[in-house]
Amino acid sequence: MGIRVANVSKSFGGPPAVDDISLDVETGSLVALLGPSGCGKSTLLRMIAGLDEPDQGRIFINGEEATRRSVQERQVGFVFQHFALFKHRTVRQNIAFGLELRHWSQTKLRNRVEELLTLVQLQGYGNRYPSQLSGGQRQRVSLARALAVEPQVLLLDEPMAGMNVEEKQDMCRFVLDVNDEFGTTIVLIEHDMGVVMDISDRVVVLDYGKKIGDGAPDEVRKNEDVINAYLGTSH
DSSP states (O other): OOEEEEEEEEOSSSSOSEEEEEEEEOTTOEEEEEOOTTSSHHHHHHHHHTSSOOSEEEEEETTEEOTTOOHHHHTEEEEOTTOOOOTTSOHHHHHHHHHHHTTOOHHHHHHHHHHHHHHTTOTTOTTOOGGGSOHHHHHHHHHHHHHHTOOSEEEEESTTTTOOHHHHHHHHHHHHHHHHHHOOEEEEEOSOHHHHHHHOSEEEEEETTEEEEEEOHHHHHTOHHHHHHHHTTTO
């Protein structure tokens, strides 16, 4: 099992952001979290990553409990909605950041960075700075940086937000390539139902912090409660 979330809840002083959610994500699968803004998607993703700690419940990654483990101990890659790139570092230096912290040799580091630049189709962009890139290109750098340390699990929090149609298509292709080529377990948050249904093995729908739908894309698409939550008509 790639990820197991067991009866996890989280509150920030008000109603639960995540309310007693259990979820199993098979190793190597691509699972999407879908739901209206404020339904708990990002909070759940942050708890899997180790950025937030659950108030109750347990989290397992590849069969080992990770509930109290640090981000570094979990071997999880995380791509934020708003890039979070270092503005003063080049593309190449951004991608290499996690490898430098792990004290990779310069030769191995350079080879890994070039491999990732090729994967995300940014050859020739290595010496540019984030301000010199488009939004889609910056998000591809974020993806490459997350993949640099060869994570067992990749968590993507709205990686296509603000992208145009062409950039979304490119990002979908990159995510699918990573999933297919490396067998990386991926959990994706995305508001575009079309994207979710096209690339996911499974869709989990949240509303008011609770799981209200879980299944293959075609099954979820037929669930009236799910569609109402997505359209905001259940609120």
